[in-house]
Amino acid sequence: MAALAGVSTGTVSKALNGRGSLHPDTRRRVQQAAEQLGFVANAAARSLHTGRTYTVGMITTDTIGRFSIPLLIGAEDALGAGRMSVFLCDARDDVIREQYYLRTLLSRNVDGIIVTGRRTQARAPIGAGLPVPVVYAFISSTDPDDCSVVPDEADGARRAVQHLLAAGRRRIAHITGPEHHHSATVRARAATETLAAEGLSLAAPVLYGEWSEAWGRQAADMLLSTATGVDAVFCGSDQIARGVAEALRDAGRDIPRDVALVGFDNWDVMVDASRPPLTSIDMDLEGIGRSAAELLLAAINGDPVHGPQMRPCRLIPRASTAMG
Amino acid sequence: MAALAGVSTGTVSKALNGRGSLHPDTRRRVQQAAEQLGFVANAAARSLHTGRTYTVGMITTDTIGRFSIPLLIGAEDALGAGRMSVFLCDARDDVIREQYYLRTLLSRNVDGIIVTGRRTQARAPIGAGLPVPVVYAFISSTDPDDCSVVPDEADGARRAVQHLLAAGRRRIAHITGPEHHHSATVRARAATETLAAEGLSLAAPVLYGEWSEAWGRQAADMLLSTATGVDAVFCGSDQIARGVAEALRDAGRDIPRDVALVGFDNWDVMVDASRPPLTSIDMDLEGIGRSAAELLLAAINGDPVHGPQMRPCRLIPRASTAMG
DNA sequence: AAACTGAAGGAAATCGATTGCCTGCACGCT
């Protein structure tokens, strides 16, 4: 490489990185030679000298990828501009695996780490006194000093309920996931409080169950047989909402005329295939991934941000709550 | 580090890597010191010397992750044992992005590259004369010399049809995705040929459409109004199958008594939530990922395998074809 | 013409771990 351009390796480095003072002709000659040979600097050698690897690790516990893929895409967007690459590690809900990956990432001298998961519930910090900055995305850390980027699920639930209220609904039910699941309780509480602020309350006690369509169908049947006059259901997930939609359909209720329906997650597979398509709350996972990556970059550059960062949700209206 | 154990850096290296001849006590002392300091060797420095990075790149065009996540998990399984890490790059169906990622991976001196995508159709090789081995997973390369690990979709279709035949069905229809989609035509042809081998033919011409539930519903309605006596439908995807299930249900047909149903992909979200749960063909994506990684490792170690490797499918029976 | 200035680019140290080579020392043999 250096030989082809007839200069020393030091000069090559200066030419390609725009350092030092070189004759424009020399610079051009080196660049041409590099082009011709398809020369790309060895990242290992470079990082050895600079102390940076332009690499970040992403540790996820979400095997399915439904949440972590959008987060990854968002993060890649923000990092790609800084020419950084991402090591994706799937810890599969296993603490041993997680610690193994953590050590691996540290031995690779990543510049920073993003930790994500399937649930929004706060988790124990991945490690203490780590030599690199860590940002939690989607999930948060129990250490209030750690930087976390999380969706404001209460905000999402509020938007859902207010949307239903704006559509003139007053007898609203809530069907959601397991009571021990953080997201379920946060969303349920926010829904209850939003109604309370209007002097209303839920048309039935919150129905806690599973994050499945089967539970949505079952819960809807229970609602139909016990609660009267329910004119809207806010569901803790799109899967539950779709199950509810099917049960209501089977029972001959029209959506949205008789009962309006709002889901949560805005998962395309569910909202589009449901009959009718579902109005849903979008947590903007890509945006969360992007924010997390930006905060990580800031921390790497010496401007760390501490504490949890809440990001608002969006309501995506579809036929299941169509007004008119 | 070296100071704490009172030895030279060379000795530390030998102690931790089990090389050279050292006194057992010294070795132990060094290991303890390393433990105490949480010392892990700098991967960049090591790779500079050995020429290997113990890193592979995975370039995918499957933004959604439904196919690439299982592939990644399988690959991680096979690579993790060799202590290798994976750079995941999402090219998002963009050639420019793909080439950019390719260069990035090369500059990071990955030991090898796995290329995956959303469709099984053969694609142009990602690059010619690359300095590292490349294995295609799920998709294949148009260069017959490239190593590809792909699902044997024809085998899957055959199993589906034979399963229906074994259940005593004789008037079998096939609803699938777009005709220009490789998977759709391969599966349709294999289904037709399997029937032909038994002296039978499809109960209706292949219905090509989209990979969506909506198309499944629509096609099922068409079948109901035009074809008579259809007692089974083999669908090109689980989404289509679920749409068919809903339409049949709406029309009062019992599954599997009146019509048996087989899907393709064995996508848990669809097969479990469908009423009844769907019998489906599993392409064993994790296995494909694992195989691809193993073949890549072999190539890295100097034993390259050329040409496409077909992997058989599995039929997962569920209620939609329950016999009896 | 001598001295000065500054641009251009080469020489060599550096990053951290690995490894071949070599030395020093203890022990055993004659």
Add this chain to the structure above:
DNA sequence: AGCGTGCAGGCAATCGATTTCCTTCAGTTT
């Protein structure tokens, strides 16, 4: 006592790029 044998561990070269320092030389100034 003298010499050989072999283990333990230090020294220094090496990987490839970056960067500091320094040399060289052309052009300018007095």
